[in-house]
Amino acid sequence: MKNKEILLSIRNISQEYKSNKNNFQALKEVSLDIYRGEFVCVLGASGCGKSSLLNIIAGFNRATEGEIYFQGKKITGITEGISVVFQQPNLYEWLNVEDNVNFALRMQNLDKEEVKKRTEEILKEVGLAGLQNKYIYDLSGGMKQRLGIARALINNPELILMDEPFSALDAITKTQMQNFTHNLWLEKKNTVFFITHDIDEALRLATKIVVMSPSPGRIIKSENIDLSDNFSYEDNNPQFNYSSEYIRLKNEILQAIVN
Numbered sequence: 001m002k003n004k005e006i007l008l009s010i011r012n013i014s015q016e017y018k019s020n021k022n023n024f025q026a027l028k029e030v031s032l033d034i035y036r037g038e039f040v041c042v043l044g045a046s047g048c049g050k051s052s053l054l055n056i057i058a059g060f061n062r063a064t065e066g067e068i069y070f071q072g073k074k075i076t077g078i079t080e081g082i083s084v085v086f087q088q089p090n091l092y093e094w095l096n097v098e099d100n101v102n103f104a105l106r107m108q109n110l111d112k113e114e115v116k117k118r119t120e121e122i123l124k125e126v127g128l129a130g131l132q133n134k135y136i137y138d139l140s141g142g143m144k145q146r147l148g149i150a151r152a153l154i155n156n157p158e159l160i161l162m163d164e165p166f167s168a169l170d171a172i173t174k175t176q177m178q179n180f181t182h183n184l185w186l187e188k189k190n191t192v193f194f195i196t197h198d199i200d201e202a203l204r205l206a207t208k209i210v211v212m213s214p215s216p217g218r219i220i221k222s223e224n225i226d227l228s229d230n231f232s233y234e235d236n237n238p239q240f241n242y243s244s245e246y247i248r249l250k251n252e253i254l255q256a257i258v259n
Contacts (some may be wrong), residue, residue: 001087007159008057013066014216015052020170026052028216030066034208036158039192040203042210050195050218054161057193058084070159081120089148090095091136097123100134101150102226110135118154123182125152142173153188162194166201173204178204199253203227203246211256221256225249 006182015027024031034040041049055061057068068075091100095184099106102119137146145165152160155176160179160253166174182205196202201207203225211221217222227249230241 004035005209006033006104007038007071008035008193010034010053010057010067010233011067011069013056013063013068014129015049015056018035026219027063030069030125030212030217030219031184032210032219032222034159034191034193035252036191037189038207039182039194039205040208040210041102041194041196041206042197042212043196043202043253043257044212046197046213047215048212049215050212051163053212053217054084054163054193057159058082058161067216075103077164080155081150081158083155085145085148085152085160085162085165087167089144089151091144091147091151093136095135097128097134097136097139097147098131100136100147101132101154104151106157111120122150122154124155127180140173140228142177145169145177145179146188149184153190157190158192162192167197174201181205202253206230209249209253211253223249235252 010030010032013027013030014025017026017187029054030049042052042053044220052061057070057075059075059082070079080090092103097102098119101122102115105106105115105118119132120129123132126149128143128146128150131139136147139147166177169177178201181192185205192205194202194205204227206225208222208224210219212218213220213229227243227246230243
């Protein structure tokens with residue numbers, strides 16, 4: 001990665017939550033460089049600080065110690081160029097698909113024709129063209145997550161943070177959304193920081209695997225991978241071919257998490 005640009009630099013991040021009864025350290029001295037164009041999957045047991053780290057990157061929380069730099073500038077709050085996709089898509093039930101997608105653009109008072117054009121383009125990209133007048137209750141779980149991803153993409157972010165976005169979906173829809181996300185990443189060339197507790201999901205999607213220890217969360221493994229030959233990313237005909245390298249990595253990650 002020496003010739004690639006560092007998009008996000010995490011430096012010695014620690015996070016401690018204090019209460020009247022006791023203190024809880026979620027993260028301890030986490031450092032990581034994320035390069036432009038990477039698909040980084042972060043794995044770890046529940047409570048290891050994955051979501052705490054994402055919330056600090058997103059600017060929702062401030063770290064107790066350490067600093068994070070995005071495109072060379074210190075993150076001090078919500079930052080232009082970074083978008084978030086949550087486990088639950090957090091859609092506005094009272095708005096239709098079109099108005100959910102372009103809500104942020106309309107808040108910027110952009111030209112109406114520009115908003116309409118960009119909305120149509122992004123709905124087509126995420127497979128929701130023709131559904132712009134539907135309301136949230138008319139959508140399946142997979143459609144809702146596609147809509148959540150469309151909302152994150154419409155401002156053309158450099159970095160997309162995804163916090164276990166498919167964990168609530170059934171197995172078939174989850175596989176379809178993994179395929180969709182992988183193909184969209186290939187097309188858009190965004191950088192993705194993807195939290196998951198599913199090792200197979202991480203191995204399917206990642207170009208870099210990051211494993212975190214149980215609380216307090218520390219990075220105990222970081223490895224660049226390429227297992228794209230193990231999978232077919234066609235939505236309607238997924239194929240899996242688990243190589244010896246796949247099995248080796250899965251076993252190593254599992255051991256790192258449980259030990």
